[in-house]
Amino acid sequence: MTHPTAQFTAEQTATALPYAALAKAIEALLRDPSVSVPPRTVMPLPGGGSLFVMPATDARVAITKLISFVADNASRGLPSIQGDIVVFDAVTGQRRALLDGPTVTARRTAAVSLLAAQKLAPRTDGPLLIVGAGVQGRSHLEAFAEGLGVREFWVHSRSASSANALVAHAQSLGLQARRVDAADAAQAHCPLVVSTTSAQQVALRGTPRDDAFIAAVGAFTPRMMEWAPEVCRDLLARGMGVVDTRDADHEAGDLLQADIDVSALPTLADVIAAPREVRGPVFFKSCGWAGWDLAAARLVSSAA
Template sequence: YVEDMGVACKVVCDYPKNKERGKPTIMGTILLADSQTGELKAIMDGTSLTALRTGALGAVAAKYLAREDAETVGVIGCGVQGRKQLDGLAKVRDLTAVKVFDLNSDVMSQFIEDMSYLEAEIVESDATEAQVADIVVAATPSKTPVINGEIVNPGTHVTSIGAHTPDAREVDDDFIDVSKIVIDSPDAKKSGDIKAYHGELIEIKEVLTGTKVRTSREDITFFKSVGTALQDIAVASLAYEKALEKERGMKTAI
């Protein structure tokens, strides 16, 4: 609930095997209601809106945490979120080169074809080389780390967007030990990547209001995101306003 935006309810499920079916692993529906009357205003595709808002948040984090001159990206995991993260990054940094890796070579090739509209050169890589970039995105459901602290270079910014459950890991302990960590919400503390970490954690809202995280070019920054309800209602409210403005969607009686 946000007074000026409305009341939103999202029904969302994670279907890991959907990747094999060529479908998004995150499937959802968002209901948006009037904040004053409770009347239902819209039923929305929560799958696409979740993908958009997650990609946007990763871009916002990189805008404030990555080096200003960051121009190379490594993407591990070439699914829907890998695409949205890269698309968002291209809006906050002038990218020149992108290295991508996925366990499925066909998915990797399709990713490169789909993202060819970007000006940056996009090439296939291996799991190690993809970690050597100014910005690295991990968008996988992995149970074992795909980011190694002994491989990531000083000055790198890493976003972990895929592993959000207590039993999932995208980064190893060596990486955690050398990074400055920013989370999207307290819920991120329950994720497998940082549930055992007892050091300083900074919320992204603090960064947006002036807290400085990167203090040198050598700092390694890490953004861990598991998603928040506020992100959902913000994107749903905006989508609803744009739909009315552009006369999109279908009106129906329920």
């Protein structure tokens, strides 16, 4: 019997993936020994972008994520990330769903940061400083409001209009928000910091607080970076570093360019398996993994 493929629009994909539920789905996936995620394939594109092919499976669901990333697409009026996630029945091989790739990417990345904050943040009351007011800035704002109950947000962006738009979005959700023009200075007032820039250059050189939780999201290749190398070294000397997966060993540009031995840092799965005592600031480096997309597909499949 042939089952029709359910095709989800961006809006339908977002509705199917509430942040708090997705964070729980990600934690459940990290406890599931049947999950298999091979290294992703990254192919350079002639125009300077990249094509990502990211498969993953567990005992029931298999997915392939196929997306492109072009950092300067904003200048063309186009999104930086485009593509789809195809969901299959792992037993029969039948195609079951087609999810909007950029929406899944935005929501699962924010849900991973949310889960890390739930497990590691010394303080969760905010304010949360968001550096980079694009799609990921918006998704992280929504995720931390929904999953941690943060009510106050400070927003910094190289584009004042982008920062103002994210501030207005926060206020439309009944949250307190303000634009800040000096991200480094703002860190002194914010125990929560999320960096979601295009990571083409260093965006943060200030010293985070001793009780800071930082989710560094923008840099996901060895050449990209958002945080100055000396800040990364200081953070790990004063506190602890955690990476999303072992793929970060060769992808975490912020840490690699600071000459930090990334392979010595625990992963989010390690933290969930054996909770750590948190002392000092926490630097959580997120690079992305097809397992997060599989968690999203599992959540959609279970609801269906």
